[in-house]
Amino acid sequence: MNNHKLTRNLYMVPYAVWILLFVIAPILLVIYYSFIDIQGNFSFANYEKFFTPVYLKMTLSSFWYAFLITLFSLLVAYPTAYLLTKTKHKQLWLLLIIVPSWINLLLKAYAFIGIFGTYGVANSFLEVIGIGTQQLLFTDFSFIFVSVYIFIPFMILPIFNAIDTINPVLLDAARDLGASKWDTFRRVVFPLTMNGVKSGIQIVFIPALSLFMLTRLIAGNRVITLGTAIEQHFLVTQDWGMGATIAVFLIIAMFLIMFLTSGFRKRGA
Amino acid sequence: MKKKSSPFANLFLIIIFLILYAPIFYLIFYSFNSGGTMSGFDGFTLDWYQELFQDTRLFIIVLNTIVVALLSALISTIIGVFGAIAIRSFKKKQQNTLLSLNNVLIVSPDVIIGASFLILFTIAGFRLGFYSVLLSHIAFSVPIVVLMVLPKLYEMSPSLLDAARDLGANNWQVLTKVILPYITPGVFAGFFMALTYSLDDFAVTFFVTGNGFSTLSVEIYSMARQGISLNINALSTILFLATILLVVIYYFITQRSGTRGVNFRK
Numbered sequence: 001m002n003n004h005k006l007t008r009n010l011y012m013v014p015y016a017v018w019i020l021l022f023v024i025a026p027i028l029l030v031i032y033y034s035f036i037d038i039q040g041n042f043s044f045a046n047y048e049k050f051f052t053p054v055y056l057k058m059t060l061s062s063f064w065y066a067f068l069i070t071l072f073s074l075l076v077a078y079p080t081a082y083l084l085t086k087t088k089h090k091q092l093w094l095l096l097i098i099v100p101s102w103i104n105l106l107l108k109a110y111a112f113i114g115i116f117g118t119y120g121v122a123n124s125f126l127e128v129i130g131i132g133t134q135q136l137l138f139t140d141f142s143f144i145f146v147s148v149y150i151f152i153p154f155m156i157l158p159i160f161n162a163i164d165t166i167n168p169v170l171l172d173a174a175r176d177l178g179a180s181k182w183d184t185f186r187r188v189v190f191p192l193t194m195n196g197v198k199s200g201i202q203i204v205f206i207p208a209l210s211l212f213m214l215t216r217l218i219a220g221n222r223v224i225t226l227g228t229a230i231e232q233h234f235l236v237t238q239d240w241g242m243g244a245t246i247a248v249f250l251i252i253a254m255f256l257i258m259f260l261t262s263g264f265r266k267r268g269a
Numbered sequence: 270m271k272k273k274s275s276p277f278a279n280l281f282l283i284i285i286f287l288i289l290y291a292p293i294f295y296l297i298f299y300s301f302n303s304g305g306t307m308s309g310f311d312g313f314t315l316d317w318y319q320e321l322f323q324d325t326r327l328f329i330i331v332l333n334t335i336v337v338a339l340l341s342a343l344i345s346t347i348i349g350v351f352g353a354i355a356i357r358s359f360k361k362k363q364q365n366t367l368l369s370l371n372n373v374l375i376v377s378p379d380v381i382i383g384a385s386f387l388i389l390f391t392i393a394g395f396r397l398g399f400y401s402v403l404l405s406h407i408a409f410s411v412p413i414v415v416l417m418v419l420p421k422l423y424e425m426s427p428s429l430l431d432a433a434r435d436l437g438a439n440n441w442q443v444l445t446k447v448i449l450p451y452i453t454p455g456v457f458a459g460f461f462m463a464l465t466y467s468l469d470d471f472a473v474t475f476f477v478t479g480n481g482f483s484t485l486s487v488e489i490y491s492m493a494r495q496g497i498s499l500n501i502n503a504l505s506t507i508l509f510l511a512t513i514l515l516v517v518i519y520y521f522i523t524q525r526s527g528t529r530g531v532n533f534r535k
Contacts, residue, residue: 015352114307210378
């Protein structure tokens with residue numbers, strides 16, 4: 001038994017080092033830097049600045065965009081995942097859904113610069129159906145559309161897995177007991193896939209707050225997310241303290257979401 | 270089972286596939302455009318490819334990206350697999366704590382990972398460049414490997430391990446003859462996820478890459494910010510073909526290791 005424990009600890013060493021160096025230390029450093037003002041002194045100035053209308057409005061709008069992106073991803077991803085599990089060769093189809101997510105994100109964003117451009121294919125299409133050329137690039141619509149496009153595969157994967165692992169016996173039982181298709185879905189399938197939906201939301205919502213490259217390339221600085229603000233403070237204005245303060249609030253949001261999803265899971269079980 | 274042939278369902282899936290692939294084929298299509306823009310196809314040309322292949326700077330960046338991806342996926346898979354096995358043997362409460370810590374980097378926004386690693390490397394006096402990028406990629410790939418491997422470990426009955434030990438297997442044999450063969454699909458999934466994360470990462474790399482070192486994502490970003498250049502399109506064609514090749518390899522690997530997995534499902 002002792003030998004057994006020793007092996008476990010041996011396996012644990014690199015992983016524990018990883019946790020210390022790359023999970024705990026960075027969080028502590030960000031918190032530390034959030035108390036350093038631009039002159040390099042210890043102060044609460046950054047926090048005072050965060051609670052001014054400028055930063056609060058930016059935070060709210062960032063959350064709103066992330067919410068919309070998550071919602072639309074879920075609305076597209078759930079039926080897709082559900083229908084995928086019904087196909088023959090479903091693993092192959094799933095793989096094909098995931099392939100686009102392996103294409104570099106920047107390339108996809110770049111493709112949309114062409115598609116949504118003034119003379120791009122989207123505008124040619126609008127011209128043909130009679131709406132006429134619109135300004136598509138650098139709008140909220142293009143930002144949300146491209147974000148949803150990028151996140152769909154990440155949302156499909158956990159939901160697909162959740163649906164796929166449902167024991168078919170349960171569905172047969174529901175049918176034998178006289179449940180309609182819709183009842184079966186609402187009372188059996190959907191509750192059983194809640195964990196997949198929750199991890200999908202986790203995977204999409206938090207990164208959606210941080211999409212600074214998309215805001216720069218697609219939204220043309222019109223949309224400022226928390227991510228854009230952090231990048232701006234760290235790499236452009238070199239005000240690490242303020243950047244770290246915004247990061248602290250993002251981390252709080254992150255823990256909140258982790259807490260909520262794991263809390264739900266306990267209640268469900 | 271009627272749903273299988275429902276035309277509406279098929280139409281929906283087809284539309285999703287079209288939307289997912291359209292931008293990629295759009296890029297590829299215009300990479301052959303002699304016009305120099307992504308609107309209005311003037312004529313067929315291979316000039317952009319020729320220009321691309323003569324660009325040694327870009328070639329080095331591509332090599333950097335591949336090396337970082339393979340190395341980080343490999344190392345993070347090793348750390349993650351052992352980590353997952355260790356986590357599995359802890360008590361339930363400790364497992365939950367470890368998993369929460371594990372998931373921090375998964376739910377963390379890229380910018381926070383990037384910014385905090387930038388602080389970490391700067392404070393530690395670590396020079397930004399290849400090693401800072403590699404370490405960062407390993408760091409954010411470890412948790413996904415753990416998450417891919419753990420379900421397989423939970424699926425495995427503990428009595429299998431007890432049986433192996435009772436029959437006289439030592440720890441090394443338990444690992445290589447019992448645990449690893451059982452969790453192979455999870456390990457491969459983890460490795461490929463790590464590879465994907467690394468190849469696809471832009472934000473973290475953007476923060477921790479110095480002046481001298483660049484990966485493809487960072488390079489594409491700076492090219493794309495300057496507007497449309499069909500070199501990028503030519504590059505995306507090649508990357509797409511490389512991805513397809515990877516997918517085919519991946520598919521055959523999982524098919525082969527999957528034959529074992531199928532038995533468990535029935």
